[in-house]
Structures are given as structure tokens and as C-alpha cells.
Amino acid sequence: MRDEQREICREDREECLEALYRMETQGRTASLADLMAEPDLSQRPVADTLTDLALERKIRLENEIVSLTPQGRHTGQRVFERHELAERLLRSLGLREASAHEEACRAEHLEDEGAVRAACCRLGRLGAMLDEGVIRLCDADNGEYRVVLLSAGRFQRRRLEDMGVGPGAVVRVERRHRHGPITVEAHGARLALGRGVAAKILVAPVTQCASHPAPSA
Amino acid sequence: MSHPPVTPSPLLPAGTPPQAKAGAEPTLVLVGNANVGKSVLFNALTGMNQTIGNWPGKTVELANGTFLFQGRHLRVVDLPGIYSLSTYSQEELVAREFLATGLGDVVIDVLDSTVLERNLYLALQLRELETPAVLALNLTDIAAKQGLDIDTELIAAEMGVPVVKTTAAAGKGLELLVETALAHAGKQPAPAPRYGREVEEAVARVQGLLATATLPATVTGMPPRFVALKLLERDPEMERLLAGFPEVVAEAQSIAAELEAVHGHEAAGIIAAERYAVAGRIAAAAVHRSSTGRASGAERLDSLLLHRVLGWTALVLVMFAMFALIFQVGGWAAGLLDGAFAALEEAFYGLGLSQVWANFLWQGLIQGVLAGISVALPYLVPFYVILSVLENSGYLARMAFLTDTIMHRLGLHGKAFIPIFLGYGCSVPAVLGTRIMERDRDRLIAGILATLVPCSARTVVILGLVGAFVGFWPAVSLYLLDLLIVFLAGRLLNRHLPGENVGLIMEMPRLRNPGLRLSLKQTWFRLKDFAAFAFPIIVAGSFLLFVLEWLGWLQPIAAFLAPFTQTVLGLPPVTVIVLVFGVLRKELALIMLAALLGTTEFGLVLSAQQMYVFALIVLLYVPCISTIAVFRREFGTRMAVLVSAGEVALALALGATVNWVWRLAGMIVG
């Protein structure tokens, strides 16, 4: 459950994929802790970024190990090559590669073990859900779904819960605009949800809801 | 402006003499989701005895009214439409402050009978406050049309408060509603419905915790169960009220954490789900569908309006019609008013006052008022009427839905489309229109962007100067440049203002007949409100300018700034005076420029470069004084000053850049 904070931006995603690609070419496997220790990813919301990437099917989560899907590998490679080019340019201008600052971040990040463990646990849960057919509401076809998890910031989460789209609620997708907002019916009322909002609502088709019990009433 | 028809309140028996006030008048408080017919109910009760005002320090509209009922004076307050009593938007915060501090005697919760389950969610939260309340099941006519049969007694028994069916639009059931409300005012209602065992256990534990501490008076006035629920939800406002009791808050949080460990969700989410479970149970038991409704005409129309292609076509047509209406009607009325004011001026100078006094009174005071009137009336009246119609018919929500993707690129969501689009007409309604958004952050971004869009007055300058004397494409390039600036400003503000971009989460109200009478009435009261806050600023501004001119300070200022104007911007020194006066009314800028340059053939005295730079500066520098006044009112003095200064700086910097780039290009080419 993450608090009100900045959105995951494209750079976060790209840096993450690049790091994964780099580690893959070096023959290393990557766990969440490994990724958090990467200097490029210090100060970035790694766990949340991985959540987003997993939902976009750019990465796979298996037993705490993060690996790239073909789609993710493609992006990672592209970003990696772009960075290499930039780095070569910078080096030819006489700039040093790693700064002391980055080293500092690295040390700082590894201290917070509890946070790493909590994030690992969350990602593990997410991995299991994805295996069981949980999708983002924005990817859902018309039909009925049960909300499993809101991966949104605090304000958005409260708002969605108040409007009746909290975990456990059943929503019916009525209308979808490609790359745009959707309309759903929840508790008898019709709501419009922006695409970004719908991307943060994880749902399971209603027939499969048995494996994800709602908060008991 | 024609006065809207004055309708006598249906509850006011004709000829009842207003009685002397005996003690304080009982206050009814209207609460409910958006679009449930609260305003209609409020207007039916109060007739013309009402004022629209702001909650102190907040840009939340509160309507206040009085009426006579069976010989008693009653007061009604219409709170903003809300979906919850959490405190994540200003509306919710204001509503909760009002209700929790016991400012009313009895709450009338207005519910949409056709969406009972969702509406009961808020009703359950009101019950947590344990104030005397009545539920008004409104829109019963539509529910009946949909074949819904609602058992009000069952709802009353479950919720612990009386329930009355109403059709506010037809004035039905209101008498019974007010009678019931008065009968229950000040009386302790039955206990509120309970939630699941685990939640109630946690609540009981927190309540026990609260009983051990001596809490501040702001909290002891609220029911302990309500305080406990809010603490479990980690409600920021409640935690703020209890900031002096960190142990209590921490202990409540650990109880919440236990609850969370069992369910795997946040306590706030669990409690919300509990409320929906109760609401769902009550609605399922109380509502019977006697006939399954077919897709109605409204639904078919809705599919069309939300369609990817047809919907957009309709949107463009509606926008075009709206624009045409506002500016046709507005331009026509402004022309009439200007004619009338010219006649008035002549008559005034014919009064035989001494020249100095006549000038002082007319130019210093009266002209400012008249300028205010000729901006406000012609454009604001159609704007308010149309906005109100769009809002009440439910079309506004469809517009927001369609434009959400575009606005998302600016870091905003669909609802921001309306104010920014209105900015092309006039910045004043555009800034006022930002109210349709919930969050301050979104309001501010949309407000700033709306002032950066060229309003019709600035369009006059662009077309009259650049379009007429430089060419069509240079004029178009100014618009494109402006779009780019709006886009960049949107991205920049979105990145640097604190808070996240929440995205669109909006109820789609049913499409319905908007009812023009209500819109006219709302327009009238909003105009009164506008006059009260904008006129003093407009008059003060024009008075200041008059004094400057009268003291003969304008020419020296222009001369003093001449080096800057000439070298940096490449403009003749007199343009400074035009720009200063342009703050008052931008549509006068061209006329003044002509007067100061001594010709309307601008092409003879100004180079293409000068005209382009001048138009660019007019396009971007501070919005006019009326806009500054509404901006100040919506976003505070500090923001108004900051944004005005920022826009002046932006305009001058861009003007200088264009000037120098043009010059350099000229040197290279020449």
C-alpha cells in the first residue's frame, strides 16, 4: 500500500528495464533487493515500478526473481543502447562515470531491510495474482469483475472506495474508449474512470473470484 | 438582463404575515450526492429568499435561505454535493465541519431513489454522526418510470431515521418532508446501523481508549463512535484534531493494523466495504423491480453522446453553439450597453459640473463601474445560464469523459476542458468555471492555463493588428505559439505543484431535462455574488489609473521605461501606456494605441516586427483586472499576485526573445 507520492514516470520504467537487461546480459538473476541496490535505481520507487511493469506484462515475477518478457527485453535493450551512446559521448567530453553521490545512495538503500522485505512480500502476492488471471481494469473487456486491489495513491484510493470501487466490489465495464476513459457500473451507479485510474484497479473476472475472497462483510 | 420569474414558495401560504422571530430559527441542512435534486429542493423551499456565498476561506459554494412554514421562520443551508464524509476534498471538509460541529438542527439527506444503494453509503456516514436526520427519497417520478417499487418503512426501520418520498421538480412531498424534519429537530435519533463484528470490536476498543483521555472540546462534541471510526480510517482531519494526543492516535493505529492484518486491506477500505455491504443489503430488501425497464430514449441518446465519433461530432457542435450564443448575445448586449453608456456620458457632462469634478467623477469612478457592468452582464449572464444548463442536464459529465484523454496530456483530467475552453471566450467565467473540479491543485492548474488562452479581447488585438497588417499566417502562428505555451505550462505545473494527478473519477449522472427556470435563478444569485466581490476591485483599479493620468505620471513613466521598451522589446515608448491601460480592459488596447499613435493605419507607423511583438505581449501578459479579481477570489491574493507577475515576466521575456531573434534573422538575411 503506497502513500500519496509521485506517479511512476516513464523514466522509472525505462531505468528499471534497462537495469534488468544489463543484469541479464551479465548472466545475473535479479531479485527485488538486487534491483534496489542498483545505483541507477536508487531514489526511485522500485517496487511500485515493478508492479506497473508486471501489469503491463513487461516483466515476470517468479519466487522473488524478476525476469524480462520478450516485450520488456526489447524496451530494455533499446534504453540500454541509448544510454551507452550517451555515456560514450559524455566520456569523450571528459566526465567521470560514477559519482560519489550514487555510492552514497547505494549504501543508504540497503540499510532499510524491513521495507525491502515488505515490498518483496507485496510483489510476491502480486505475482501470484497475475498468474491467476488478475488484470488491470483498463485492459478488461466489457463484463463483470471483482476488484482485487487498488495500487493507487492514498487520495485516489479513498475516492475510489467512497465511489464504491474498493476491494471486493463488483463492477461492470460498460464502455471503453481505446487509450481513453471507461465507464463502469458499481452499486447501481454509473461512473467514468480515466484510463490512468483504471490502470490502477486490479480486477478478476467474477467467475474466478472464489480464490480471492473479498473483505468479509 | 431580465429578472427570472419570481415563484412564490409552494410552502408559503399566500398572505401569511411574516411573524416576529421567536428565538433562533430552526436550521435545516441539505446534504446529498451531486445531482440528486438538492438545488431544486432548496429553491422550491426558499423561493427568492436566498444568498449564495462562500464558506469562510474556502472556494466552496454554500447557499443560504429562509422561508416561512406554518407560521414559523425556518433557515435552510444547502451544502455542496458530496459522496463521503472523508476529508479529501474541500467540499467534504466543509460539509463535515458544518455537520460535526452541530451547526444545523436537523439534516435532510436527499437521495436519488434510482441509485439507492450508492446514495445510502453517504446516508450511513451521516448516521455515524448521530444527528437528527430525515432521508428524502427524491426523483421518485423517475424511479416509478423505471418500475422501481421502494419500501420506505423498511428503510426507515433499518436506518433509524424517518424516510419521506419526494419529487422536488414537481414540488411533491415537500410539505411532509419539512413537517417530518421539524418534528425530529433537536431529538436524539435511534442508534445508527452497525457494521461487521470485527469492525465493531475495533471501534469499541478505540472508544474505550478515547474514554480514558480528556479530549479537546472540538472532539468531545462528536459522537465517540464517529471519532473512533475516523481514527481507524486514519482520517487526516481527525488526526489533526487529536494532534495533542499522540498516544491515542498511535494506539488506534495499532488497532487498525490488527484489523488490516486479518483482511489484507487498509482499515479505511474495510470500513467503506462494510458500509456498502449494509447499503447493498438494505437496498436489496427495500427495492423491488416490478417491470424490467427497456433501454430508454435517454440511454440511446447517451450511447450516441459517448460514441467515439458521433460523440465528438456532437461535442464540437455543442461547443460551437455555446460559443456563438455567448458571443452573439454578449456582443449584441455589450453594443447596446456601450451605446447607452455613451448617451449617459453625454448627459452627465451636460449636467454643468466643473470640468475637473466631472472628469473625476466620470473617469475615476463611474467609468470603472460601467466597464465592470459591460464585461459582467453581456458575457457572464449567457455563460452562467449555459453552464447551469449543461451541468443540470448531465452533459458536462459527457464532455469531461470525451476530452479526458486530451486533458490528461496537460496533467489534468476531463473536467478541466470546460474552463480552458471557455478561456477562449472570456477569462472571467473560465476562472470561475474551475470550480467544477474537486481538487485545489487541479483548479489552480486549470485556472492558470485558462488565463493563458487568448480571450476574445485579445483575439481582437491579434486579428486587428497582426491579422490585418502583417498577414494571416503570422496571426495563426501566434495561436499556435500560445497552444505550445499552454501545453508546456500545463506539464510544468503538473510536475512542480505538490500532490498527485488523481485522474478522472466521476459519476455519470442520468441525462435529463435541465429546467431553464432553475438555471435562470441560479444565474441571478451567482451574478449578485460576482458583483459583490469583483466591483470593488474594478472600481479601485480604474480609479488608480485615473489618478496616475490626472497627476500626469503616465508620460514620465513611459519616458522612464523607454530604453527598455525600445532596445529590449523594440517597441515605441507609448505602447507602455497602452499595456498599462490594457489591464483594465484589453479590448480597448487597440483603440488606445490608435489614439496615441494618431492613426488606425498601424501598418504605416509600426513595423511588422513591432506589431507581432506587441500582439504577443498583449496575448500573454496579465489578464484583465476582472480576471485578477476572480482569480484572487478563487485562489487567494498571493496566487493572484504571483500568477499576474509571472505572466508579465513571461510576456516580456518572450517578447524580447522574438524581437531579438527577428532582428538577428534580419541581419543574417539582409
Ligand SMILES: Nc1nc2c(ncn2[C@@H]2O[C@H](COP(=O)(O)OP(=O)(O)O)[C@@H](O)[C@H]2O)c(=O)[nH]1
Ligand atoms: N424528474 C425529476 N427531476 C428532478 C427532480 N429533482 C431534481 N430534478 C432534476 O435533476 C437535475 C439535478 O438537480 P440539481 O438540483 O441541480 O441537483 P444537485 O446537484 O443535487 O443540486 C436537474 O436537472 C433537476 O431538474 C425530481 O424530483 N424529478
